[in-house]
Amino acid sequence: MVEPFDSSYAPGPKRFDFDINEISYSAQRAQAVSFSNSYYDVQQSLIALKGSPIVTAHSPADLKGYVFGDQIGTTSLSFINTLIQPTQTPKVFNTLNDVAQALATKQIAAFVTDTPTAQYITSSGEIPKSVMVGQFPSTGEHYGLLFSKGDPLVTCVNQTLATLAANGTLTALQKKYLQLYLTVPTIKP
């Protein structure tokens, strides 16, 4: 069944056992819900329009001067606020499509999103002339399955994840589908 992100952490009984929707773990979030261990470690990437200044000038000091935008409730937005710390308040949109539109119409200079999404957006032509400027170093962010706070199922799912990691299934899947990400240059926030 489809569960919107916003209601996945609402109080009360859940309509699902677990929610697997590229939801990133954070300590603050884990006070409200339970997360499984990582099934995928995520890095954040910077997307801009080809030929815009940020493509060439993106030292940590340079980055602070740009107007960023991002989708509400994402760890990418937190990344901008906590690690890039731009001087101008980022613009915050409801959906990634709105962020993409804002970039295409130059309302924002760049946005940050996790590498898998960034790869898809720039390669699918969703934003014409967009480019992945680079990938930021890992912050330890990872995707986990989301459960009701204290759900005993978590232990069970963690065992399965450990098995999948140990027998190489997770690595094999990542190599098969996500090989491209290893080729993106790394930049510093």
Next chain:
Amino acid sequence: MAESPLDLTRRGPRLLGGGGGQTRAVALSTASTVVVVAVIAALFLLAPGSAQVRHTFFSPPDLWHSLIGDPAKGYYSIGAAIWLNIRMFLVAEVFILVFALVLAIVRQSTGPVMLPLRVVALLYVDVFRGVPTILVIYAVGFGLPALDLNVVSTQGPAVYGVIALVLSYSAYVCEVFRAGINAVPLAQVGAARSVGLTQAQSMRYVILPQAVRTIIPPLLNDFISLQKDTALVSVLGSIEANRAAEIYSATVFNYSSYVVAAVLFLILTIPLAHFTDHLIARDRARRLAGAAP
């Protein structure tokens, strides 16, 4: 002059409740209020999920943190963000009043030369009253920048938001103005013209002053609604109170921030709402006084 039962409350006919002495009425209303509040409070406090709900919506640290904000932790002050709502509201209100009045006068015009303008004004009101405000905001906020023009396409989200609110609300307020103009008896127009005023002069000095007095309450009503609808501009990326609350909630997974935003909006709208009530009461008193023999 004997007071009729209708005049007793000075607020018009009583719709509910029977007679009885003043003391008994006060006792009854107090008792019924206490019972209703107690039942609601009991339902809230005794529900199985009460502790959970109180933590999620009314946790004091979250209320405080979301009010003051902390950008380094990924969320912004709702208290500061509401200032953007206030500014958008104030600017939009001025433009709406002017634009809506022009629209209303065009729609009320009778000259054959004005026909094309009348048609445009009619279409305008039909379209912008019919399209949900949020769609107008999307269309303006994402459409104008996409045009890639010089000044038009390089404004911030708050500017586009105000433009969209003005477009949408002017259509409503135009109809309020028209209702006010139509409420002025036709004889007034005749009288104005017969003393030698031109059509424009009679509109300016005779019709509009009377029309505006009648429509102040419905106008303020629309402005209360406008104050709340500034929250819709959040879809364009500007950090106003509602968006700041959403960001807090999504960052910390706690909804207390929404309560903060709601309270701030109440603080804005309640005075205006009561001012409206006051104006209605005053106007009513005047009319009753005027009608008395």
